[in-house]
Amino acid sequence: MSIRTRLLVIAGLIALSVYFLVPRTITVRERDPQSGVMLDRTEKRVPLKLGLDLQGGMHLALELDQSKQVSADPKRDLDLALTVLRKRIDEFGVTEPLIQKVGDSRIVVELAGITEPARAKAIVQRSAFLEFRITDKTGALEKALPAMDRALRSLGIKGDTGTAGKPSAVEQLLGGDTAKKAATPDSAKADTAGATGGAILGSLIQSSGGASGSNMPGEFIVPETAFPRVDSLINLPTVARQLPRGVTLRWASAPTSVGVQSVRFLYALEDKPIITGSSLEDASAQLDPLTNGPVVTFQLDRAGGRKFGDETGKHVGDYMAILLDGRVQGRPPVIQSRISRNGQITLGNKTLQEAQDLALTLKAGALPIPLKIVEERQVGASLGSDSIRDGLTAGLVGTLLVILIMVGYYRVSGVLAVVGLALYILFTVGGLSMVEATLTLPGLAGIVLSIGIAVDANVLIFERIREELQHGKTVRLSVDEGFKHAMNAIIDSNVSTVLTALFLFQFGTGPVKGFAVTLIMGIIASMITAVFVTRTFFNIWLDRRPAMSTLSI
Amino acid sequence: MTRFFAHANYDFIRLRHYAYAVTGVLVIPGLLFLLAVGLNYSIEFTGGTLVQVQSKAPVDVGALRGRLDKQGIHGAEIQNYGGVNEFVIRARVVKPGTDANDTQATSAEVTRALDAVLGAGTYNILRVEAVGPKVGGELRQKAFLAIVLSFFAVLAYLAYRFEWRFGLAAVIATAHDILATIAFISVMRLEVSLTVVAAVLSMVGYSLNDTIIIFDRVRENLRKHKKEGFADILNRSINETLPRSVLTHGTTLCTLLALTIFGGEVIRPFALVMFFGVFTGTFSSIYIAAPVLMAIERRWPGPAARGHLAAPAAKPAAGGRKTAEVG
Numbered sequence: 001m002s003i004r005t006r007l008l009v010i011a012g013l014i015a016l017s018v019y020f021l022v023p024r025t026i027t028v029r030e031r032d033p034q035s036g037v038m039l040d041r042t043e044k045r046v047p048l049k050l051g052l053d054l055q056g057g058m059h060l061a062l063e064l065d066q067s068k069q070v071s072a073d074p075k076r077d078l079d080l081a082l083t084v085l086r087k088r089i090d091e092f093g094v095t096e097p098l099i100q101k102v103g104d105s106r107i108v109v110e111l112a113g114i115t116e117p118a119r120a121k122a123i124v125q126r127s128a129f130l131e132f133r134i135t136d137k138t139g140a141l142e143k144a145l146p147a148m149d150r151a152l153r154s155l156g157i158k159g160d161t162g163t164a165g166k167p168s169a170v171e172q173l174l175g176g177d178t179a180k181k182a183a184t185p186d187s188a189k190a191d192t193a194g195a196t197g198g199a200i201l202g203s204l205i206q207s208s209g210g211a212s213g214s215n216m217p218g219e220f221i222v223p224e225t226a227f228p229r230v231d232s233l234i235n236l237p238t239v240a241r242q243l244p245r246g247v248t249l250r251w252a253s254a255p256t257s258v259g260v261q262s263v264r265f266l267y268a269l270e271d272k273p274i275i276t277g278s279s280l281e282d283a284s285a286q287l288d289p290l291t292n293g294p295v296v297t298f299q300l301d302r303a304g305g306r307k308f309g310d311e312t313g314k315h316v317g318d319y320m321a322i323l324l325d326g327r328v329q330g331r332p333p334v335i336q337s338r339i340s341r342n343g344q345i346t347l348g349n350k351t352l353q354e355a356q357d358l359a360l361t362l363k364a365g366a367l368p369i370p371l372k373i374v375e376e377r378q379v380g381a382s383l384g385s386d387s388i389r390d391g392l393t394a395g396l397v398g399t400l401l402v403i404l405i406m407v408g409y410y411r412v413s414g415v416l417a418v419v420g421l422a423l424y425i426l427f428t429v430g431g432l433s434m435v436e437a438t439l440t441l442p443g444l445a446g447i448v449l450s451i452g453i454a455v456d457a458n459v460l461i462f463e464r465i466r467e468e469l470q471h472g473k474t475v476r477l478s479v480d481e482g483f484k485h486a487m488n489a490i491i492d493s494n495v496s497t498v499l500t501a502l503f504l505f506q507f508g509t510g511p512v513k514g515f516a517v518t519l520i521m522g523i524i525a526s527m528i529t530a531v532f533v534t535r536t537f538f539n540i541w542l543d544r545r546p547a548m549s550t551l552s553i
Numbered sequence: 554m555t556r557f558f559a560h561a562n563y564d565f566i567r568l569r570h571y572a573y574a575v576t577g578v579l580v581i582p583g584l585l586f587l588l589a590v591g592l593n594y595s596i597e598f599t600g601g602t603l604v605q606v607q608s609k610a611p612v613d614v615g616a617l618r619g620r621l622d623k624q625g626i627h628g629a630e631i632q633n634y635g636g637v638n639e640f641v642i643r644a645r646v647v648k649p650g651t652d653a654n655d656t657q658a659t660s661a662e663v664t665r666a667l668d669a670v671l672g673a674g675t676y677n678i679l680r681v682e683a684v685g686p687k688v689g690g691e692l693r694q695k696a697f698l699a700i701v702l703s704f705f706a707v708l709a710y711l712a713y714r715f716e717w718r719f720g721l722a723a724v725i726a727t728a729h730d731i732l733a734t735i736a737f738i739s740v741m742r743l744e745v746s747l748t749v750v751a752a753v754l755s756m757v758g759y760s761l762n763d764t765i766i767i768f769d770r771v772r773e774n775l776r777k778h779k780k781e782g783f784a785d786i787l788n789r790s791i792n793e794t795l796p797r798s799v800l801t802h803g804t805t806l807c808t809l810l811a812l813t814i815f816g817g818e819v820i821r822p823f824a825l826v827m828f829f830g831v832f833t834g835t836f837s838s839i840y841i842a843a844p845v846l847m848a849i850e851r852r853w854p855g856p857a858a859r860g861h862l863a864a865p866a867a868k869p870a871a872g873g874r875k876t877a878e879v880g
Contacts, residue, residue, distance in 0.1 A: 452808030
């Protein structure tokens, strides 16, 4: 290959690398924090992607949470969850989110640069299962309460304040829940507050009619302090069995103040929902002009609207509970007349933003099975920029030291190697940008480390040239032989490094994958610079000084 | 021109028994320490919760630990990390097999404790990692598998490029490096994180690289110097590649030094492990890989080494011992 062609190839490689590193305009879709409207914004930046550990952000690995609800078809449910999450995060407005399935049972969500991790987590995890149910009119719970208490007594649970009902006794019965209960500071209080006389649940659960003057059937009041205990007691299988078929108990989502007391409403509801969120077509958050509290208004699709209309038409005068993920939202309103496609959910003391998030999740659809977070990584943006700064400092210092050694030891040839090193760094970073690799913190360290290792190819060649010179060969011949003989060693050692890097890539998660990619890219770039670029420099040098009898090496 | 070790002619092979003693004295206690104390796995591998916090004022670590204890998080590690008033709290999963969401609950509890002890708004959470024990277990398995598989891949490549004798010797040297490095990690109480595993694998690559450079020269010299004994060939090859080794290790150590000092807290363990790896890698290339190759060639002579083995090694001491081994 003539020097001219060689130079053209090098110029081409430089141009290519530079092209991939020129800042370009990128359209970013973001949600405006004030209005909640999605806005497109353009910004200029280098197309090299930064990992979460460098730019800050959140990484979540999610799995189906089958502890409460078993999935009949986990594969299908996971795919379904993936679609739902995509929709939700799209609405949430994160720049370039990554949502993908990993293996058969896991979804990975990566949100770069988010500032409200808690919100994002809630949006990802919320099941958003919406249903509408009529409150029970048959007085099922009132009738079942004595039988429930009997069942409890036969289990050895007593309601006496002084002797029995100590947390330990109760919690033993609660089995696997023990640890969780112990961590709840309310549980001890609940035991003392809620235990009087022989009736256990009977004394804790009261019809709301007396206390709050409501005449809603199926609504009960439990003191907030007793809520955790009652919740665990009514879920005991022998107790739950006392309730007639077709009726289920559901709690209100938040406590309510009645007078000075904080209470929790408990509802007996018809088992069969009249409609679920799957019929939802649209949802949006608004402020209720009357109460100034946030509400979520929704619209059902055509078929859903028809069904909803029929059902509500049948139940005029009844109370309809709106449940989200199994909790009753607000107090069930009375059905005044047939409702068709539009409705609203009152949220009580929540912020408008929470309402917006709820609307978002409702619109995106419910998760078939709740998801649990099996892995979470969160890095603040400031830590990320610190890491970049540290990495760059280390890189700069390391490079300077390497330059000193190379030029000090190899003189003019060392200068050629340093020029090669500069091109090496350019090619590596440009190459990373080209294959759209993500630069992570270990990756950055990998680049710094590889600067030290990259000169190895040059060192091998230079040492070989020196040996040939020592054997009394001419400069030209020594250079040729040096490059030729060093080749084998360079290729073998680089291939084995690439092999280990490939395994690293295979097994690694985000940051380590980034490291493997930079390692591989670095090796490719170092081969190109040492074998091709530096060779070209030598050729030019030798051509200019054909009579040179000593080589500055 | 300055040239380090230009005419080096050290008898490395003769000194190998001293080298075995050195590595034995250093590595075996290290491995015993490893067996006794074990490795300090990061929460990525054990499962658990890590919260890195930067506070505005100095932190009463005792109070924070007490508070965490009261909230049911026992045995949390609180450690200064990075700058002033920066620290990490590590709560490992105590009960294996507990629900993964517990790590979520833990991070919420940690935040509560911080609010109580430091006061809300007086601190910044810089980083949170919460890993379920199942994920951690999988990761451990994967890391182990990656190291083992890369081993075999390299063996296969070397067998293809050289011949199996060279490959086997290189892999034995690498095994030595891995053991030595793990012992080092254990003794230094470095936290075994994914980054450290990455460092171990890079160290493997680097050390192999070094071995290959010497073996490449051995192969060449076997062809060139038909009359020389195998030990002399090895010595010659090591000496000839010595200037290269000094230079390359020098530049690599320079960048590692820069990483250790300036690279920040997350990178430091990586740099330290690689730092150690450069030394053990150099050592093993000369004192494990080369002598093992010699032993293998004596037991199962290959075509390349034939003729070199017949001639006794120039140094009678080395040759005598070797013959004894073969017999």
